[in-house]
Amino acid sequence: MSELSKSRLKLWVRMLGVTRAAEADxxxxxxxxxxxxxxxxxxxxxxxxxxxxxxxxxLSRMLLVSNGNATAVVDRLEKDGHVRRTPSPTDRRTVFVALTPEGLAGFEGLAAEHEEEIDRIFGDLSREEIETLTNVFKRIGVKR
Incomplete structure (x- = not known):
């Protein structure tokens, strides 16, 4: 392994650590x-x-989760009045899901506080550092 290869590995471990810590917060x-x-x-x-x-x-594809995982979460959100399911008029196997007015209003408040929390988590970064990291991550992408 080259020194650069080891540095890339350390970068990967650091990125995982930052991601996991932010997600835990x-x-x-x-x-x-x-x-x-x-x-x-x-x-x-x-x-x-x-x-x-x-x-x-x-929805499952957008979230990169199984249909079963999405269904379990939607079940709870529907029970709480945040989403509604509507059967397709043309295909009885297809169900549409959307936010209710209560879900929409509740999410808007939650999203604002979520943004504030993200701002707190990354609050030590300057605008320039954020731009640099954003550009680096865009450039890296995921090569398959």
Missing amino acids: LREFLRLRHDTTLPRFDVLAALYRRREGCTMSE
């Missing part, structure tokens, strides 16, 4: 301040971006 924030979970937040955010709603399969 967010999970704790959502649990303590909002009595919710990161998967619930992710589903609400995806449906917020798709205001017209989407199929359960589309």
Whole structure:
């Protein structure tokens, strides 16, 4: 292994550490301040971006999770009145899911506090550092 290869490996470990620490902070924030979970937040955010709603399969693909995982989260959100399911009029196997007005309003407040929490987590970074990291991550991409 070259020295550069070892440096890349250390970078990977550092990136994982930062990601895991930030995610742990967010999970704790959502649990303590909002009595919710990161998967619930992710589903609400995806449906917020798709205001017209989407199929359960589309939602699973957007979130990169199994249909079963998405269904379990949507079940709880529906029970709490945040989302509604609507059967497709043309295909009984297809179900559309969308935010309810209550879900939309609740998510907007949650999203604002989520942004504040992200700002706190990365608050030590200057604008220039953020731009540099953003550009580096864009350049890296994921090569398959």
